Amino acid sequence: MSKISKDTPTSRRAFLRGAAAAGVGAVAAGGARSATPDPLITEVQPWASGLGEGVDATPYGLPIEFESDVIRRNVEWLTADTISSINFTPIHALDGTITPQGCAFERHHSGAIELRKEDYRLMINGMVGQPLVFTYADLERFPRENHVYFCECAANTGMEWAGAQLNGAQFTHGMIHNMEYTGVPLRTLLEEAGYDTAGKWVYFEGADASSNGRSIPMEKALDDVLVAFKANGEALRKEHGYPVRLVVPGWEGNMWVKWLRRIEVMDRPVESREETSKYTDTLADGTSRKWTWEMDAKSVVTSPSPQAPIAHGPGPLVITGLAWSGRGAITRVDVSKDGGKSWETARLAKPGEKMALSRFYLDTDWNGEEMLLQSRAMDETGYVQPTKAQLREVRGLNSIYHNNCIQTWWVKANGEAENVEVS
Amino acid sequence: MSKFPKLVLMAALAMATVPVWAETYGIGRPALPEEIAAWDLDVHPDGTGLPPGSGSVEDGEALFADYCAICHGDFAEGVDNWPKLAGGDGTLADEDPLKTVGSYWPYLSTTWDYVHRSMPFGNAQTLTDDEVYAIVAYILYSNYLVDEDFVLSNESFAEIELPNADGFIIDDRAATEYAQWTGEPCMSDCKENVEITMRALVLDVTPEETKARKVKQLVNATNPRNATAQDKVAVVVEAPAEDEPAAEEATAELAMPDPEMVAAGEKLFKKCKACHQVGDGAKNRSGPQLNGIVGRAAGAVEDFKYSKPLKAKAEEGLVWDAEALSAFLAKPKTYIKGTKMSFAGFKKEGDLEAIIAYLSTFPD
Numbered sequence: 001m002s003k004i005s006k007d008t009p010t011s012r013r014a015f016l017r018g019a020a021a022a023g024v025g026a027v028a029a030g031g032a033r034s035a036t037p038d039p040l041i042t043e044v045q046p047w048a049s050g051l052g053e054g055v056d057a058t059p060y061g062l063p064i065e066f067e068s069d070v071i072r073r074n075v076e077w078l079t080a081d082t083i084s085s086i087n088f089t090p091i092h093a094l095d096g097t098i099t100p101q102g103c104a105f106e107r108h109h110s111g112a113i114e115l116r117k118e119d120y121r122l123m124i125n126g127m128v129g130q131p132l133v134f135t136y137a138d139l140e141r142f143p144r145e146n147h148v149y150f151c152e153c154a155a156n157t158g159m160e161w162a163g164a165q166l167n168g169a170q171f172t173h174g175m176i177h178n179m180e181y182t183g184v185p186l187r188t189l190l191e192e193a194g195y196d197t198a199g200k201w202v203y204f205e206g207a208d209a210s211s212n213g214r215s216i217p218m219e220k221a222l223d224d225v226l227v228a229f230k231a232n233g234e235a236l237r238k239e240h241g242y243p244v245r246l247v248v249p250g251w252e253g254n255m256w257v258k259w260l261r262r263i264e265v266m267d268r269p270v271e272s273r274e275e276t277s278k279y280t281d282t283l284a285d286g287t288s289r290k291w292t293w294e295m296d297a298k299s300v301v302t303s304p305s306p307q308a309p310i311a312h313g314p315g316p317l318v319i320t321g322l323a324w325s326g327r328g329a330i331t332r333v334d335v336s337k338d339g340g341k342s343w344e345t346a347r348l349a350k351p352g353e354k355m356a357l358s359r360f361y362l363d364t365d366w367n368g369e370e371m372l373l374q375s376r377a378m379d380e381t382g383y384v385q386p387t388k389a390q391l392r393e394v395r396g397l398n399s400i401y402h403n404n405c406i407q408t409w410w411v412k413a414n415g416e417a418e419n420v421e422v423s
Numbered sequence: 424m425s426k427f428p429k430l431v432l433m434a435a436l437a438m439a440t441v442p443v444w445a446e447t448y449g450i451g452r453p454a455l456p457e458e459i460a461a462w463d464l465d466v467h468p469d470g471t472g473l474p475p476g477s478g479s480v481e482d483g484e485a486l487f488a489d490y491c492a493i494c495h496g497d498f499a500e501g502v503d504n505w506p507k508l509a510g511g512d513g514t515l516a517d518e519d520p521l522k523t524v525g526s527y528w529p530y531l532s533t534t535w536d537y538v539h540r541s542m543p544f545g546n547a548q549t550l551t552d553d554e555v556y557a558i559v560a561y562i563l564y565s566n567y568l569v570d571e572d573f574v575l576s577n578e579s580f581a582e583i584e585l586p587n588a589d590g591f592i593i594d595d596r597a598a599t600e601y602a603q604w605t606g607e608p609c610m611s612d613c614k615e616n617v618e619i620t621m622r623a624l625v626l627d628v629t630p631e632e633t634k635a636r637k638v639k640q641l642v643n644a645t646n647p648r649n650a651t652a653q654d655k656v657a658v659v660v661e662a663p664a665e666d667e668p669a670a671e672e673a674t675a676e677l678a679m680p681d682p683e684m685v686a687a688g689e690k691l692f693k694k695c696k697a698c699h700q701v702g703d704g705a706k707n708r709s710g711p712q713l714n715g716i717v718g719r720a721a722g723a724v725e726d727f728k729y730s731k732p733l734k735a736k737a738e739e740g741l742v743w744d745a746e747a748l749s750a751f752l753a754k755p756k757t758y759i760k761g762t763k764m765s766f767a768g769f770k771k772e773g774d775l776e777a778i779i780a781y782l783s784t785f786p787d
Contacts, residue, residue, distance in 0.1 A: 077504075079504060080494070080503055080504035080505045080506075081504075081697065081708060083544075083545075083696060083697050084544070109541075110541065110544070110545075110547070111693070111696075111697075123454050123458065123459070123462055124454075125454055125459050125462075125463055126463075130453055131453065131454035131459055132451040132452065132453060132454055133451060133452055133453070133454045133458065134450065134451040138450045138451050141448070141450050142448060142450060163621045164621045164622060164623040165623050166623060167623045188448075191446075191447065192447050192448060192450065192451065193451075194447075203465060205462075205465075209540075209541050209544075209545075209547035209548070210541050210547075211540050211541060213465060213536075261462070262462050262463070264463065264465070268467065270465045270466075270467060270536075271467070271468050271529065271530050271532065271533060272465070272533060272536065272537075273533050273536070273537040273541075276528060276529050276530060276533050276591075277522065277524075277527060277528045277533060280591060282515060282520060282522075284516065285516055286515030286516030286520070286590065287515075287590055287591065287592055288515075288527075288590055288591050288592070289591070289592055289593070289594050289595065289596075290591045290592070290593060290594070291593050291594045292594040292596065293594070294594075294596075296596070306623075334608065334610070338617060339617035340613055340614060340617060341611075341612065341613055341614050341617055342610065342611045342612065342613065343608070343609070343610045343611070343613070372617060372619075376608065378608070381601075381605070382605040382606060383601060383604055383605055384604050384605065384606065384608045385604075386600075386604045390603075390604065394599055394600055397518070398518075398520055410619060410622070418622060418623060419622070419623035420619045420620075420621060420622045420623065421619070421620050421621040421622075422617050422618060422619055422620060423614075423616065423617060423618045423619075423620050
């Protein structure tokens, strides 16, 4: 009878949903059958009878209250205060690749300032034929482009150098976001000012008190750097540099100067605070690498993970995560369930795009036994994401920045997961 | 101070080397020399960009005590999690390197530029050039890099070479890493055994302050590099909030301030946030927490280290009523000479009333 065959899977799904909401590990494998009819189905629910909110109840909407735990979080002890600080994107709870602006991580050096478009000025000076000043409205008159890029803080995963420390993908890998930017190619503005070909560097500063000055080689500046004013279709949020920020594809987030106010063409780098005392990577012998701009290929399983445990029993399981490379497109992601003894190639949701997040899935059948979950990204240069041991062998424990190691989640039989290191 | 000589040179260069004059859109307007001078402040390692001026270690010590010590400590040794500016000599290869101006920063220009541009925290670009020279001189002195009679100027600047100037190499990942981490990776039988060698014992990393604190203790305790870990776990996690009925009473006693004023005050309070907290769970930062400040005796927050001049005022019986707060917040350094508060004062009409209205909404 078609009636039974239709009913059974429906109630089973509802049952699984209920179990997921109730918590971890309550459900036995497959084929669970409801003993009594589900009142969510058999009884008329208020939402099926009464009325919902009218339009305009929320002129600009936030996620529904049931998603209120999908938020940025900070780790208080990392910094002296929250003004010169960082928080983390809830990557464990997101899917796809585009990061909503409202939960995209923030990193400020002197707080998120409020700068009106009307008060915005952008100066280009230095080795140019004509130093120029642009208003915000001026920028919107140049031909503009759209590109999706990830922005990763150089310190993402930085707390994990010495050992597994923070329990959650949000905290170990959440200093990253991925947005579709609208902006003017920097090259256009440099050409407008008539840059001098003897100028090998371009220095960028923000309008905030920190200024966060960074020097970028002219070659990169002319290549793909954007002066952006929209993200995911709308104005940048103040925490991401409203009204205008720099977008430096594939390079460390600190160079993506927010509240961009000045561009200076130079014949050498400034050696500013952010490119000497910070964002330099100290090796085991005490010497430090500088100008480590590119973000190497990296990936992480976002679910299951400590904040996203398996809430159902054995059976079909979607293992998913993110992969990215500052040196090009992701070409492949492998997943290991046994701590790196053996690997399976995961499915990319779509072909990798240069300097943008890729979403991978491994649709698998979980036998209910514990797993040591890892993911390993490869990019178009042939680079393979290294293990933590490999990184430590070259760099020691004190690099702080650029930790792109393979992450291990220990998924236990009850579905909970923990951040671990393996031999 | 300005870089006109450089600009002139660049213009000459531009003519000589034929600049890249692509087709332009004619958008924007020429930047005026005064505008460039106001914004083009960067200083290069060789001192290019430094304005004329000078400041002594002696002057710097007093200025540092006024403007910097509240976060960086009297001797630049750092308070709490704020940056340490001195010490750490020879520690860069240690397990726990201490990176300061003396031990790590390669160029003095960076210190000058950063102090000039971005400090004091929350009150940037208020120091005179000579004050910046003096503070930088004191930072050098606190790192034992100059004598106590040293005077830093745009001329003596070139004499200073920081100890770690040669401690940096240009990114060599392409040579040292990429070759060995490229190619077809192993897919099966990649290792014989896999064992868990380390666990994140931190089991509940939440954004709540108390838990975050607990996490910090746990992390300190579990971090393999913290040898004295055992003691740290024992530290008690924050006590629960004060008993609430009392707080409610206090609220009731206050006349309700104008909501618009409160809203305006909340915006203004951003200027204070770097150092002061209010509301539930407010704690002392570089400034005391301000719950109940309006109407409270001065210098009364426990565990906060007030400046001597403020303590003296407190002993004289100063109470922070609206009048006293207005006078203080209009010109802090005039009202209490020697206060540690590095805030220039509210200048706009109505700001004082607004900030006090806002503060009055936080009972003790």
